[in-house]
Amino acid sequence: MEIILYSIATLGALGLIYGLGLAFASKKFHVEIDPKIEKINEILPGANCGACGHPGCFAYAEAIAAGKDEINKCAPGGEEVAKKIADIMGMKATSVERKIAVIHCQSGGNNNTFFRYEYQGIPTCKAAVLVAKGPNLCNYGCVFQNDCIEACSFDAIHLNENGMRIVDPDKCTACGACVKACPRDLIELVPISKQVHILCSSHDKGAEARKRCGNNTACIGCGLCVKKCPVDAIELKDGLAVINYEKCINCGLCATVCPTKAIVDPLAGKRKKAVIIEDKCIGCTLCAKKCPVDAISGEIKKAHKVDPDKCIGCEICYQVCPKKAIEMQ
Amino acid sequence: MEFISKIFALAVAAIFVQNFVLMRFLGLCPYIGVSKKLDSALGMGMAVIFVMTMASTFTWLIQTYLLIPLKIDFLQTIAFILTIASLVQLVEMIIQKTAPSLHKALGVYLPLITTNCAVLGVAILNINNKLSFIEAILNGLFAGVGFTLVLVLMAGIREKLDKAEIPKAMKGMPIAMIVAGCMALAFLGFSGLKI
Numbered sequence: 001m002e003i004i005l006y007s008i009a010t011l012g013a014l015g016l017i018y019g020l021g022l023a024f025a026s027k028k029f030h031v032e033i034d035p036k037i038e039k040i041n042e043i044l045p046g047a048n049c050g051a052c053g054h055p056g057c058f059a060y061a062e063a064i065a066a067g068k069d070e071i072n073k074c075a076p077g078g079e080e081v082a083k084k085i086a087d088i089m090g091m092k093a094t095s096v097e098r099k100i101a102v103i104h105c106q107s108g109g110n111n112n113t114f115f116r117y118e119y120q121g122i123p124t125c126k127a128a129v130l131v132a133k134g135p136n137l138c139n140y141g142c143v144f145q146n147d148c149i150e151a152c153s154f155d156a157i158h159l160n161e162n163g164m165r166i167v168d169p170d171k172c173t174a175c176g177a178c179v180k181a182c183p184r185d186l187i188e189l190v191p192i193s194k195q196v197h198i199l200c201s202s203h204d205k206g207a208e209a210r211k212r213c214g215n216n217t218a219c220i221g222c223g224l225c226v227k228k229c230p231v232d233a234i235e236l237k238d239g240l241a242v243i244n245y246e247k248c249i250n251c252g253l254c255a256t257v258c259p260t261k262a263i264v265d266p267l268a269g270k271r272k273k274a275v276i277i278e279d280k281c282i283g284c285t286l287c288a289k290k291c292p293v294d295a296i297s298g299e300i301k302k303a304h305k306v307d308p309d310k311c312i313g314c315e316i317c318y319q320v321c322p323k324k325a326i327e328m329q
Numbered sequence: 330m331e332f333i334s335k336i337f338a339l340a341v342a343a344i345f346v347q348n349f350v351l352m353r354f355l356g357l358c359p360y361i362g363v364s365k366k367l368d369s370a371l372g373m374g375m376a377v378i379f380v381m382t383m384a385s386t387f388t389w390l391i392q393t394y395l396l397i398p399l400k401i402d403f404l405q406t407i408a409f410i411l412t413i414a415s416l417v418q419l420v421e422m423i424i425q426k427t428a429p430s431l432h433k434a435l436g437v438y439l440p441l442i443t444t445n446c447a448v449l450g451v452a453i454l455n456i457n458n459k460l461s462f463i464e465a466i467l468n469g470l471f472a473g474v475g476f477t478l479v480l481v482l483m484a485g486i487r488e489k490l491d492k493a494e495i496p497k498a499m500k501g502m503p504i505a506m507i508v509a510g511c512m513a514l515a516f517l518g519f520s521g522l523k524i
Binding site: 003006007011018021022030 | 399400412422426
């Protein structure tokens, strides 16, 4: 009986002493944690998926609270989570823009490919590219064994009548499976609003690239688009022009100068033209200075005018106008 | 003089001959888990040295002046674990306050010292080997030093392994296990030491 009492008393006393000691220590070594971090962490899905680029949801919450990262990077949480975080941070929610896969090659169909030999091996792209640099003449282009279609679990890539792979923008979830599957790295995930693409991945020299492309739309690395781009979004990388989609404003100027039609602009001819509302215009000349094609003219402190023939509908002036005097029509 | 030679023997035994990780196979979880980076391994080692020394001190006192006089030494395990857990909590608070980056690097392994068998092991071995108070404290310190030594060696090797050309299937954990085995074999050589 005594032993039981001693046991209880001893362990109880030990527990009590340690507890009090820790309580004192936690006051003494108290670390102030931003309450926002806790709140944001609760809102985040807690999947620790890493899509935001942080090792876990808590690390992302810390980065947001410290103002080091955007609030819209949570892919599983999407717009809803971004909005809730925006409430906590007192910011405006900018929703995450959906991305889709873009295949940077216009060749690889039944009648627009030049062949080196007839491939009869294992029907996968990965095997085909290993046999004498692949069956198609272009060393960078699509080898049309359709690994990307195989990899897509959302049925978002289809073949058209010419045997070309077409990405269905409605079904594509930008999961990246096709990007990994393509042995020639032709596929890139691009924000859905960006519609002007350089559909070629050839690093060959101009003449060579042209000769090898069955679609005759190879990028020859001439650099005209680089010079023309009003926002410096295009860069020549080892003889291939590449669009930086973070900078691209979708104006389509590059497509108009591309001599080989390697740049495709589905919006060509469909863009709205800028129109200046004369009553609102204060003649600050900002728009005229920013216009990449010099379509805006006018004197200081007088209403400006847009030349509709020159305007390419890039919307730069629309965005810079401090008085909202420009409309896209 | 006799005391110093005894302490020296204790140190050699705890650090090399009876190394807790490689000879007694205690505390393998942090040995594999925290040995990816040299600086976090060093931080973990320091934390373990501190906890082991403190744990040796407190558990020896509790055993000698509380459990034995009351004849309740069957409560040894639970009383020791309670002590170690509280100490680890204390260490965690101190590290979080003074070195937040170290706290992050150690991550989950810091609270895991709580249930680290090496710490409980040293506390119980102190009692079983009938060490005196001073010897028990020093044994705890040396055991921690031995643990840190092995952890830092392992981290150094693994940092080099990251850059080495290793077959894909062996990358990461498998090669770490093999390295651990080789290190244990190397430490087996110390068991011939007699002081």
